[in-house]
Amino acid sequence: MRQLKLRGVKALSRSHTASWELGRNSNPRQSVSPKEPRILTASLRAAALSSCWKHNNEEDKVSGRLGEPDLKSEIKGTGGCLTSSSMSWAQALLLARGISRGWRGICGATVMGAPFPQVPLQAPRGLHCSAAATAAGSSDSWLAPPPPEPQKGPTKALAFHEELFQRAPEGTRDKADFVRAVQNFGQHNVHKRGHVDFIYLALRKMREFGVERDLAVYNLLLDVFPKEVFRPRSIFQRMFIHYPRQQECGVAVLEQMENHGVMPNKETEFLLLQIFGRKSYPMLKFVRMKLWFSRFKNINPFPVPRDLPRDPVDLAKLGLRHMEPNLNATVTIYQMPSSTDSTGAADPAEPHIVGIQTPDQQAALAHHNPARPVFVEGPFSLWLRNKCVYYHILRADLLPPEEREVEEIPEEWNLYYPMQLHLDYGRSGWDDYEFDVHKVEEGPVFAICMAGAHDQATLAKWIQGLQETNPALAQIPVVFRLAGSTGELLAPSSGLEEPSPPPPEGQEEEEDDQQRQHQGQS
Amino acid sequence: MALVLRFLNGAYIFRHCPKPYASCPYLGTRFADYCSSSLQKPVAASGRTSSQRKSEGDLQGHHQREVALDIASPEEKPEVSFDKAIKDEIKDHFRRLKDDIVNHWIGPEGRPLHEVLMEQAKVVWQFRGKEDLDKWVVTSDKSIGGRSEVFLKMGKNNQSALLYGTLSSEVPKDGESGRSGYCAMISRIPRGPFEKKRAYDWSQFNTLYLRVRGDGRPWMVNIREDTDIIQRKNQMYSYFMFTRGGPYWQEVKIPFSKFFFSNQGRIRDAQYQLLLDKISSIGFTLADKVDGPFFLEIDFIGVFTDPAHTEEFAYENSPELNPRLFK
Numbered sequence: 001m002r003q004l005k006l007r008g009v010k011a012l013s014r015s016h017t018a019s020w021e022l023g024r025n026s027n028p029r030q031s032v033s034p035k036e037p038r039i040l041t042a043s044l045r046a047a048a049l050s051s052c053w054k055h056n057n058e059e060d061k062v063s064g065r066l067g068e069p070d071l072k073s074e075i076k077g078t079g080g081c082l083t084s085s086s087m088s089w090a091q092a093l094l095l096a097r098g099i100s101r102g103w104r105g106i107c108g109a110t111v112m113g114a115p116f117p118q119v120p121l122q123a124p125r126g127l128h129c130s131a132a133a134t135a136a137g138s139s140d141s142w143l144a145p146p147p148p149e150p151q152k153g154p155t156k157a158l159a160f161h162e163e164l165f166q167r168a169p170e171g172t173r174d175k176a177d178f179v180r181a182v183q184n185f186g187q188h189n190v191h192k193r194g195h196v197d198f199i200y201l202a203l204r205k206m207r208e209f210g211v212e213r214d215l216a217v218y219n220l221l222l223d224v225f226p227k228e229v230f231r232p233r234s235i236f237q238r239m240f241i242h243y244p245r246q247q248e249c250g251v252a253v254l255e256q257m258e259n260h261g262v263m264p265n266k267e268t269e270f271l272l273l274q275i276f277g278r279k280s281y282p283m284l285k286f287v288r289m290k291l292w293f294s295r296f297k298n299i300n301p302f303p304v305p306r307d308l309p310r311d312p313v314d315l316a317k318l319g320l321r322h323m324e325p326n327l328n329a330t331v332t333i334y335q336m337p338s339s340t341d342s343t344g345a346a347d348p349a350e351p352h353i354v355g356i357q358t359p360d361q362q363a364a365l366a367h368h369n370p371a372r373p374v375f376v377e378g379p380f381s382l383w384l385r386n387k388c389v390y391y392h393i394l395r396a397d398l399l400p401p402e403e404r405e406v407e408e409i410p411e412e413w414n415l416y417y418p419m420q421l422h423l424d425y426g427r428s429g430w431d432d433y434e435f436d437v438h439k440v441e442e443g444p445v446f447a448i449c450m451a452g453a454h455d456q457a458t459l460a461k462w463i464q465g466l467q468e469t470n471p472a473l474a475q476i477p478v479v480f481r482l483a484g485s486t487g488e489l490l491a492p493s494s495g496l497e498e499p500s501p502p503p504p505e506g507q508e509e510e511e512d513d514q515q516r517q518h519q520g521q522s
Numbered sequence: 523m524a525l526v527l528r529f530l531n532g533a534y535i536f537r538h539c540p541k542p543y544a545s546c547p548y549l550g551t552r553f554a555d556y557c558s559s560s561l562q563k564p565v566a567a568s569g570r571t572s573s574q575r576k577s578e579g580d581l582q583g584h585h586q587r588e589v590a591l592d593i594a595s596p597e598e599k600p601e602v603s604f605d606k607a608i609k610d611e612i613k614d615h616f617r618r619l620k621d622d623i624v625n626h627w628i629g630p631e632g633r634p635l636h637e638v639l640m641e642q643a644k645v646v647w648q649f650r651g652k653e654d655l656d657k658w659v660v661t662s663d664k665s666i667g668g669r670s671e672v673f674l675k676m677g678k679n680n681q682s683a684l685l686y687g688t689l690s691s692e693v694p695k696d697g698e699s700g701r702s703g704y705c706a707m708i709s710r711i712p713r714g715p716f717e718k719k720r721a722y723d724w725s726q727f728n729t730l731y732l733r734v735r736g737d738g739r740p741w742m743v744n745i746r747e748d749t750d751i752i753q754r755k756n757q758m759y760s761y762f763m764f765t766r767g768g769p770y771w772q773e774v775k776i777p778f779s780k781f782f783f784s785n786q787g788r789i790r791d792a793q794y795q796l797l798l799d800k801i802s803s804i805g806f807t808l809a810d811k812v813d814g815p816f817f818l819e820i821d822f823i824g825v826f827t828d829p830a831h832t833e834e835f836a837y838e839n840s841p842e843l844n845p846r847l848f849k
Contacts, residue, residue: 259811287842292789295837300740300764322738323768382767383738386812393769430640433826437645439733440681440821445769 175217178202178209182220192226196249199224203256212260215268221253222271231277238279250275250282254289263293304384312337316354316450319382319389323448329358334465337452351452353462362470365446368396370475374446376463377481379454391450392459392482394466398443446470456480619715630723643826644727647709649683652676662687662705667694672705677819682735686817689808703813708744708805721748721800724778729828730804732774733821736765741818742807745781748800756786759796763806771821779833791843795835 185198202221211217225246232242241247250272257264264286276282302322309315317331331354338350368374378392412418425431447466451458459480467473625632648654655674662670672687691703712720730743741763749755759781766772781796782789804823808816841848 284843288789288791291840291843296762299762302764302766304738319767323766323770325766325770380769381737381815381817383812383814383816388814391768395769428640429636430642433642435643435645435731435822435824435826437648437822437824440771442678448769 173209175209175211175214178206178211178217179220182217182224186224192224195224195226196245199249199253203252206256212256213262215257215262215265218253218257218262218264219267219271222250222268222275225250225271225275227274230275230280232279241281242277247276247281250280251285254282254285258289258293264289306385308384308387312452313352313354315384315387315389316352319384319391319450320354320356320448322384323382323391324356324358326358326360328360329356331356332465332469334449334462351458353449353451353458353465355447355449355462355466357447357466357469361444361446364444365470365476366472368446368472368476369399370472370477372396372399373477373479374473375479375481376459377483378459379482389450390454391448392454392462393445394447394449394463394478395445396443398441454482456482615715622715639726641726643731643824644724645822645824646722648822649676649820650680655683657710658683659708659710660685660706661708663694663702666699666702667696668692668699668702668704670703670705672707674707682819682821684817684819685806686815688813688815689810690813691811692813703811704807704809705816706805706807709803711802719748719750719802721802724798724801724825727798727825727827728778728831729826730774730776730778731824731826732763732776733771733823734763734765734774735769735771735819735821736767737817738765738767739808739812739816739818740764740810742809743776743781744805744807745796746802746805747797748802757783759783765818775828777828777831777833779831780836782837791839792847793835793837793839 182202185195186192189195199221202224206212206217230243230246232238254264269286272280272283272286304318304322309318313333313336317333320331321329334353334355335350337352365374374394374396376392376394379390380393381388381390409420412420449459449462451462459482463473463478621632629635630638647657655676658674660672660674662668662672664670669690669692670688672685674683674685676682677684685705685707687705689703689705691701693699693702712722714720732743742760743763744758744760746758747754749757761776761781763774763776765774778796778798783793783796784790806818808818839847
């Protein structure tokens with residue numbers, strides 16, 4: 001019934017002048033005499049509406065359910081009779097026919113809210129054919145129940161206009177298809193019946209078509225609303241929520257925009273103004289979105305671009321730069337993915353290896369005591385927007401306190417020009433901004449890398465690549481601690497997730513390799 | 523607006539939580555402050571930061587690795603007798619009351635006044651042992667029927683806390699939830715003797731300091747004030763915390779002037795600054811609509827005074843949205 005009422009409302013709004021001049025006949029079956037000229041013009045106009053509608057329906061019947069675009073444009077020309085003052089000869093013919101038949105139907109339509117052309121015999125068929133295709137699903141009281149919708153694909157019940165979105169089941173659905181579907185709704189259905197449900201459906205379908213972040217598509221969707229109809233005209237209408245269902249729908253569109261981080265623009269504002277007026281909830285939400293989006297636009301100190309690179313090497317470089325705060329760091333690509341086919345899938349035998357290291361880390365590695373091993377740990381996860389990449393690190397354990405080297409302070413040989421000056425600038429007890437806590441101390445990290453595969457062979461290649469810039473690494477035993485990504489750095493005591501044979505083997509292998517390399521080089 | 527949520531039905535009052543606490547005193551303070559209520563689905567509640575309600579006694583903080591233990595079966599068997607437990611509890615409360623009175627004479631919170639006044643940096647929560655984990659409650663959208671999981675455990679070498687889990691934004695099919703997918707870690711409200719609610723007083727400080735190590739996901743920090751008043755039940759102040767990811771520790775400094783006000787999960791038009799004298803709890807929420815595993819390692823949480831930060835409040839009210847404030 002709600003559908004009926006909506007249609008009735010829209011029918012009312014569309015034929016506003018017509019019904020007004022017909023005197024809003026309360027008795028639907030009472031015929032209005034066509035003698036009075038005022039009523040005659042009104043009925044002419046109403047009949048023109050009905051004829052256009054009928055024309056549309058017949059065209060629909062002829063061309064099939066959804067019609068081809070070129071036929072649609074034809075209909076558009078004739079459908080414009082609503083707003084255009086002049087009418088073509090075909091319309092005049094239909095008009096003459098309609099006048100003789102249409103009185104009762106019109107009166108009935110304005111009060112009962114049914115679509116206009118009920119009396120013409122072909123019209124119910126045409127109406128229902130198009131109804132099955134477009135809007136009027138619920139049965140009117142005096143019409144035959146509509147034929148069951150032909151279920152083409154899935155067996156579950158389709159939403160009303162879902163077939164509009166099923167035009168291109170083959171291939172990828174893209175923006176053009178979506179736009180076409182939305183426009184088809186408008187063309188099909190001049191009075192925009194069922195637009196609320198259609199908009200909800202379109203919002204649900206946006207993700208499939210990949211247009212959920214496209215502002216133009218949202219504006220197009222807002223354009224589906226009939227304009228000027230839902231604007232409140234008096235203070236009482238402004239006080240109460242005028243057309244609540246439509247306002248809710250408008251808010252839902254804006255809410256989906258907000259969820260996907262789309263900033264509305266002036267066109268959206270104008271559309272909302274036209275549709276709902278300034279004192280409506282969608283307009284209020286728009287103002288709030290403008291305010292808060294602009295406030296929170298740049299609060300991320302580590303911004304990640306919205307369009308992440310597809311190439312895994314570029315993604316790895318982006319991720320490594322994202323993680324490393326030191327801008328002096330150098331990114332090195334140790335191995336490019338070998339295959340170059342169009343799908344971009346890396347050959348599993350040769351995944352990409354990209355590493356990063358800062359000069360400080362290089363120096364620290366050079367000073368590292370070769371007696372202590374360094375560990376390759378990983379993989380740890382890093383999220384860049386909605387993509388997760390994994391990285392490994394090369395780190396060493398913290399030196400126990402007794403082995404930490406103490407900086408030797410050379411003796412001052414001149415007190416007038418001291419080499420070290422420690423002036424305590426703290427004024428008193430209130431100048432202490434340090435936290436009274438032992439910060440977590442961990443061993444130094446020497447390098448980070450991102451590789452296509454997480455196995456020991458790939459990481460061994462990384463280590464070999466690192467050895468070119470860090471020759472000291474040749475002497476240092478490397479232990480591989482590759483775990484599943486539980487997320488945290490492994491504790492040195494409980495860390496060895498892999499069973500003990502591999503690490504010593506790895507160690508031995510590394511040492512052997514290093515010795516061999518040593519021999520090779522020397 | 524980033525935390526637009528659905529309307530929280532306020533019928534579920536979280537004060538039910540202390541009642542079972544009082545009624546099962548054998549789970550006294552020596553065992554840890556757990557409520558014995560299990561996971562409950564609150565009435566018509568959904569959304570992301572609705573987990574900021576500390577109503578849930580559904581503690582997902584685990585002592586052991588991946589096994590969800592029921593609280594009533596910790597490592598020791600509860601062999602204590604009921605009477606003895608009650609007596610212990612009463613003695614404990616009286617002891618705390620005595621401490622409280624004595625401390626009042628020494629100074630605020632038992633520290634001498636000059637020390638408190640001149641303090642510029644204070645560590646509020648640190649994670650150095652299991653008892654530090656007990657001060658936090660972990661929730662996720664499992665309470666509304668979602669599929670996210672979240673666990674809290676001690677990190678490497680007992681030096682940090684690790685909050686990890688999986689986020690899933692699959693909407694629960696209960697006919698009323700539109701969105702789902704959130705995980706949160708909330709601190710417990712500090713309690714005095716006889717479970718009287720206390721609050722933190724941070725009025726001397728102006729910045730929140732966190733030392734964390736994340737995985738690149740954006741988190742939300744929520745601060746709640748005293749929520750006994752029914753109008754304040756769902757109000758909180760929030761701001762975003764962006765983690766960098768990577769193996770390095772990250773220092774996050776959020777001045778309190780940046781926190782925006784929200785009620786029932788929606789940013790309000792009338793904004794006022796966060797007043798620091800009665801802070802109940804702080805919480806971290808993850809709800810960034812990306813499914814997948816996550817982790818956050820926290821070293822400690824502190825507050826300090828940033829002398830360079832002079833801003834009082836970052837958001838001005840707009841006359842368009844709130845004309846009443848400008849009359």
